[in-house]
Amino acid sequence: MLLPASLPPMLQRIVDPQAPPADVGFFGPIGVPLIYTIVKLLIVFTVYMVGVALLTLAERKISAWIQDRLGPNRVIKGWGQPLADGVKNFMKEETLPDAANKPLFLLAPAMAFIPALTVWAVIPFAAPLPLRWGRMDMVLADLPIGYLYILALASLGVFGVVLAGWASNNKYALLGGLRSSAQMVSYEIAMGMSTVPILLLAGDVSLSTIVRQQEQNGWYVLTLTVACFIFIVSAFAETNRLPFDLPEAESELIAGYHTEYSAMKFSLFFIAEYANMVTASALMATLFFGGWTVPFWHAVNNAPWAWWKTAITLGAFLFKVLFFLFFYMWIRWTLPRFRYDQLMSLGWKILLPLTIGYVVVIAGATLGLDALGVPRTPWHGWPVYSLCLLALNIGLIGLLFVVADRGRLISPASARVRAAELARLRAVRQRSTLAHEATSGAGD
Amino acid sequence: MPIGVKVLARPIDEVSYVRAAVKGMALTFKHLINPHKVTVQYPEHRDPLSPRWRGTHRMLTTEDGTAKCVACGLCPAVCPANCIKLVPGEDENGNRYPLVFEIDEFRCIFCGYCQEVCPEEAIHVGRHYENSEYSRDGFVYDLERLMAQTHPVCEMWDPADPKGE
Numbered sequence A: 001m002l003l004p005a006s007l008p009p010m011l012q013r014i015v016d017p018q019a020p021p022a023d024v025g026f027f028g029p030i031g032v033p034l035i036y037t038i039v040k041l042l043i044v045f046t047v048y049m050v051g052v053a054l055l056t057l058a059e060r061k062i063s064a065w066i067q068d069r070l071g072p073n074r075v076i077k078g079w080g081q082p083l084a085d086g087v088k089n090f091m092k093e094e095t096l097p098d099a100a101n102k103p104l105f106l107l108a109p110a111m112a113f114i115p116a117l118t119v120w121a122v123i124p125f126a127a128p129l130p131l132r133w134g135r136m137d138m139v140l141a142d143l144p145i146g147y148l149y150i151l152a153l154a155s156l157g158v159f160g161v162v163l164a165g166w167a168s169n170n171k172y173a174l175l176g177g178l179r180s181s182a183q184m185v186s187y188e189i190a191m192g193m194s195t196v197p198i199l200l201l202a203g204d205v206s207l208s209t210i211v212r213q214q215e216q217n218g219w220y221v222l223t224l225t226v227a228c229f230i231f232i233v234s235a236f237a238e239t240n241r242l243p244f245d246l247p248e249a250e251s252e253l254i255a256g257y258h259t260e261y262s263a264m265k266f267s268l269f270f271i272a273e274y275a276n277m278v279t280a281s282a283l284m285a286t287l288f289f290g291g292w293t294v295p296f297w298h299a300v301n302n303a304p305w306a307w308w309k310t311a312i313t314l315g316a317f318l319f320k321v322l323f324f325l326f327f328y329m330w331i332r333w334t335l336p337r338f339r340y341d342q343l344m345s346l347g348w349k350i351l352l353p354l355t356i357g358y359v360v361v362i363a364g365a366t367l368g369l370d371a372l373g374v375p376r377t378p379w380h381g382w383p384v385y386s387l388c389l390l391a392l393n394i395g396l397i398g399l400l401f402v403v404a405d406r407g408r409l410i411s412p413a414s415a416r417v418r419a420a421e422l423a424r425l426r427a428v429r430q431r432s433t434l435a436h437e438a439t440s441g442a443g444d
Numbered sequence B: 001m002p003i004g005v006k007v008l009a010r011p012i013d014e015v016s017y018v019r020a021a022v023k024g025m026a027l028t029f030k031h032l033i034n035p036h037k038v039t040v041q042y043p044e045h046r047d048p049l050s051p052r053w054r055g056t057h058r059m060l061t062t063e064d065g066t067a068k069c070v071a072c073g074l075c076p077a078v079c080p081a082n083c084i085k086l087v088p089g090e091d092e093n094g095n096r097y098p099l100v101f102e103i104d105e106f107r108c109i110f111c112g113y114c115q116e117v118c119p120e121e122a123i124h125v126g127r128h129y130e131n132s133e134y135s136r137d138g139f140v141y142d143l144e145r146l147m148a149q150t151h152p153v154c155e156m157w158d159p160a161d162p163k164g165e
Helices: A031-066 A081-091 A102-122 A146-154 A157-167 A171-194 A196-202 A207-217 A225-238 A263-288 A307-332 A340-372 A384-404 A419-431 A433-443 B018-033 B074-078 B113-117 B143-148
Strands: A129-131 A134-136 B055-059 B084-090 B096-104 B123-126
Touching (some): A031 A081, A031 A102, A031 A134, A031 A263, A031 A307, A102 A146, A102 A157, A102 A263, A129 A307, A146 A171, A146 A207, A157 A171, A171 A196, A171 A225, A171 A340, A196 A207, A196 A225, A196 A340, A207 A263, A225 A263, A225 A340, A340 A384, B055 B143, B074 B084, B074 B113, B096 B143, B113 B123
Antiparallel strands (some): A129 A134, B055 B123, B084 B096
C-alpha cells in the first residue's frame, strides 16, 4: 500500500500494514493501539447494544412462528418494536419497595448487566484488518488468559441476580435468587471442566490460539463433541434460559428475582439476559465452531490480510453467533422447564462426572496418539489426529445418547418404588375409608 | 408418600431425554418454517359475524323517524339482567311512547329476550361488538343513541327454520 506524500515523515516509517502497530507510533508508543481500541470499543458496543435490542424482537418473532402466530407487526412492520419497548420502559414508573435494601436494590441491575458486556472483550470476531498505521486485530483485548477471564467474569453475573433477589425483600424474589445462585454455581463447574479438553488439544487458553488451532486441525465440535454438548447445556444454565430458567420461573415464582423491578431497571435485567446469550453464543462459536474462520477456505483465514478477508470472516462469525442465538430461542420454545431436583441432579450427578470422565478419556486418547507418533497437525493433507478423535467421539455420543439416555439423564416425576413398598402402599390404600368411598362412588 | 398417590413404574427402555428433545425440536422447526396460519389481522380484516350474532342494541324507527316502541313494558319485564329502564308516556291521541328508554350495556347479558318479546319489533340486538368507551357512563345507551345505531340487527332463531336456511 502506497502512502500519500502529505503524511508526516514519522508515519511514513510504518509502511507494513500487516504488522501490529505496537512498536512505533504517530501519537507515541501506545498511541495507535489505544486509538484502535477506542474505535473498536465504540463500534462493538454500539453494534452489541443494537443487536441485543433487535434480539428481543427476534425472540418474539421466532416464538410466534413456532407457535403459528405472526408476532409483533405493527410498529414499522414490527421493526420498531424494540424502540417502542425502550420508550415504554423509560416512561414507566420506577418502583422502589419500602422494605428493600436501597443501595443493593439499585446496584443489582448493573451487577447483572456489566459482566455480560465485559466478557465480550476477549472474543476475536474477524480476521485482522490491515490499515496504513499497522494491523488492527479484530478483538478488543487479546488476553493471554483467554477463556479463563470469561469463566471468571461470567461467574460474577450471579451476583446481580442474587443481590436483586435478596435486596427486594420479597419471598419470591429471594427464592429466585437462591435458586439461581445454586444453579449457576453448579453449572459453572461443569462448564469450566468441559473446556479442559480444549486446553488439552490447543495447549493454550488464548482464544486467538484456539481459533487458529481449529483452522488447522478441524473444529473442536468434531474432535470434542461431548465437551461441546456439555458446554452448550451448561451455557444454557448459566444464562438462565429455558429449560433452565428456574430463577424466574413465572408459574412458580411470579418473576423470580426481578419481581420487584419495573421500568428501566427491569429492562436492564432483560438486556443482561440477552447480552449473556450473545456472549455465550459467541463463546460456543469460538471454542467449538472455529470462531471467525471460514471452513475449507484457508486463503481467507490466513495472512496476508486484506479488508475483504476481514469482511468475509466477520460475516462468518456473525452467522455462527446468530445461529446459536436462534438455537437458544428454538430450545426455549420447545422444551419445558426442569424441576429443581432434576436440575441439581443433572448438574452434579450427570454433567460433572461426565466431564471429568471425558477429560480422562481425551487425555488418554491424546497421550496414546502422541505415543503412537501421530502428528497433531495435518499429515499429508489429512488431519489423521482429528479423525481419530472424531471416531472416538462418535462412539461416545452413541453411548451417551442411545445407551445411557434411557430414563436416567433426567430423573422421573416420581422416584422409583421398590415392588415390596408398592404392594404395601396399595394395601394401605385398600384399607383406607377414602378409597372405599371412592370405589363405591365410582361403582354407582 | 401420601396414601392414594398412584405410582407407576416407568418404562425405562422407552424413556429418553435427549432423543425426545430432538424430536420436539424437529416438530417446532416444522412449525417455524411452515406455520399453520390462523391469525386474522383484526382492525384491517374482520371475519363476518353470524346472522344470529347478538350484540349492541338498536331501536328501529318508523318512517317518520320516531321509535317503534310503544312502551308496553314487556322487555324490562322479560329482561333477566334487569338492564332496561322504561318510563312510559302517552300523547294526546292516547298513543303510548317511551319517555325514558335506557339500556345498560354493562348489565346486559345479550340473551336477546327483549327482541324476541317485543310485539312491535322495535328493540333489537345487533350484529356489532365494538363498543368501548372512555367512561363507564358511556355504556348506558339512551333512546336517542339506540335509534342512532345503524348496524344490521340479529336474525333470531326461527323454530320453523332451525338451521337458518
